[in-house]
Amino acid sequence: MKTTAFTFTFFIFTFFLAPRTLFAQQDKYTKSMLETIEKLDHATENEATLACVSQFERIAGAEKNLWLPYYYSAYSLIMMSFGETDGIKKDQILDRAQQNLDKAFDLNPDESELHALQAFLYPSWVAVDPMARGMQYIEKMAESLKNAKASNPENPRALFLEAIHTLNMPPAMGGGPEIAKPIFEKADSLFTAFHNDNPLWPNWGKEVNRTELEKL
């Protein structure tokens, strides 16, 4: 009887507890990421955004081998940088974003979303000192967009960023609204077709793309 009780207890432990803690761990990551992404969507002030950035950085540090937390912390910082007018502070934000993005690249050097995110960082970076950075900016954007499309031609974000970049290029350099419009349209169809099983996969850009397309 005693042994049966012990075995029974042990069985419950292993059956209920162990897998449950395992599931809890998996859940914990996804759950935490989803919560923080949700908070980021609703963040209106820097303090709230920085709270999310810090949360992503903590998750990244705890998990060690996952690139998505670094992706989101960089993404949050880039979004935040658009609201910063002081060049020095903007560079500080972008430096932190680049550090996080570099850590993500270390873990996953060919990921299309990371190259697209790099292309998302550059416009903010060039805004700090357009005179000095303008020439390099054109080269760097071209390189990142090329890499993003090569790794995943169906990545809607890569095409969206290409459309914005083309829109802002002067017509004499092959840019402007007429040339950009078909790119926005293609990006729109890619956004509609886009699907990824991972609920944490980057999913931004569809609305912004539509808004820009409507303006043209």
Next chain:
Amino acid sequence: MKTLTIILFFLAIADAGAQVTISGSVTDRKNAPIPYANIYFRGSYDGAITDTLGEFSYISDASGPQVLLISSVGYAESAIGLTVTGKDTTIHVVLEEEMNQLNEVTITAGVFSASDKKKSATLSSFDIATTASAVGDIYGAYATMPGSQKVGEQGKLFVRGGEGYETKTYMDGMLVQSPYFSSMPDIPTRGRFSPMLFSETVFSTGGYSAEFGNALSSVVDLTTNGLEPGDKASIGIMTVGANGSFSKRWENSSLAMTGLYANNGLHHRLFKQQVDWISDPVLWDGMAMFRQRIGETGLLKSFISVNANEMAMNYDNFEEGTMERIALKDRALYANTTYSGQPNDKWLIKTGVAYGGDTEDMNYNHLPVQTSKSATTAKLVFTHLTSNKIKIRAGSDMVREVCRKSVFLDTVMIMQVIDIQPSMFIESELKLTNKLALRLGARSEYSSLLGELNLLPRVSAAFKTGEFSQISMAWGKYRQKPENTILLFAPMLHSEESDHYILNFQYRKENRIFRIESYIKHYDDLVKYDALYSPDATTYNNNGFGYARGVDLFWRDQKSLKGVDYWISYSFLNTARDYKDYLESTVPSYASAHNLSLVYKQFIKSLNTFVGMTYSFASGRPYNDRNSEKFMAGRTKPYNDISLNLTYLMKLFKKECIVHLGITNLFNFQNEFGYRYSNTPGEDGCYASKAIVPNAGRQAILLFMLSL
């Protein structure tokens, strides 16, 4: 039942971990709160950020020994060991400011750096390439910086009362013996290298590092570009020639090559020349740059440049009252290979070899004179990163110079000097506090030809007076051997000496920078002679001396006017020296008391055009008026120049295309650099004179470049 209770009990414990509240505050050393700092236990998801008062509080389910991490941008991360016992914990954390480029104190006395990366730099390589009056010449661009003089008929950099040869050029730390093209009397020269080759240039107006030597006034330290970012090719057509370039990038290496053919023929027909050209200047130039990453941190850079130029003119030798046919053929080669790497956390190594050779064939009225110079260098520098407050560099280099002059009379007369110059230096950079930086160095230089060993100290320091401002000072002793072309005749001369005292104040906030710098230079042992290139060695000595004092002001604003970048630089110079064949100590002919440059740049988006404009002013320069009893009594009229450049970007056949128009002396100011006097007086006893003027008035260059 009991078993079930026990099971439930275990489940309950397993589910509900012990929870504690971690709270507290984060401040800097001065007790000011640090907002938005990230606080969490290592490996944990949970944590918090500090609010605007630097305070935080959160609930953690950690237990046992943990490491609490506190991090914030601009500060060094802090790690604190804690044992969580189930009791709420309050902690106050002080973070140390991190030394980074944004807030660090940097020694700026006597230094102007142009860098694409360093945030402490004042200019970028793009700035140099687009400065209107410079027409793409690095030294021309630096001539718009404070501390430089306008010496239009020479085209070299003259710094703070010093002669043109008092500025030396280094590329990736290796000496470049002939950085300028060879030229002829009154024909200004320019630098051999395009500014686009360099990601960083540091122009010192005095007080330069112990790593460099043999320059009495200043050093231009050029750092070549690293790996090319990608594959590129382009061709260019100009009113003065054509060029082509391509670059190829592999995973860890890259190769870039350029070729240039320049011919001033068309240019001379479009713009009336004051010079009587027999054959227009023609230049052939080729360059290759190879980069290879080695291991994680190593980079091998190899650079080679070859050029050949020739020209001939009828030179009006006004002193003798004759016309002379002068022809020049110049061929030069410069090759430089360096390796830099970081073998471990604490050590950096940089080493290189370089060779520069240049042969100049001049023909004076059918008398051929050939001057050939070469310099072979090897260098090794170690840097020890002792801590994030102490850095020590030490190194050694060896230069072997050969200078040979051959005069082809009925028999050939050849003179040659060979000089072997080993030197060593040690320098430490100390960040005593966040606000105070100190650099101490010493250099020893030996010259086999002069038989001299010199020990030269260097000290510089910088102190941050406020968040955006700092004071910096520099002092040092410098020696420079006389030019080899003089040592050919008088090898027993010894080196010239200068010492500098520099004090500067700099204010830099957002995109504006203000600098004021004052300096005192003493010169001693300057070379004096009765006549240049006199074969009588007894007529040369080191009895010359001099001084230079002044104040330089610089203001750059990239913020106030939208899309506009401008800078103003003003230099005041008070100098006198007794050197060369001067009869007494007086203001030298290249020095003007006031120099002003106003540089303006703007990108006009609607026209897709970069516009650049430069206004340069220099007060009158001294010259020796033979009709006056007093030596060097004459003063030229002031120098004025307004230069403009326009760069239009467009796409042609879907490829990027640039059209560039550069106009110098837009308003055709009639400038003069000095006067020449006839050696024989006229009938009235007066000596006739003729002004030394620029080769042409208003000139323009049109360039069209297409990416392939």
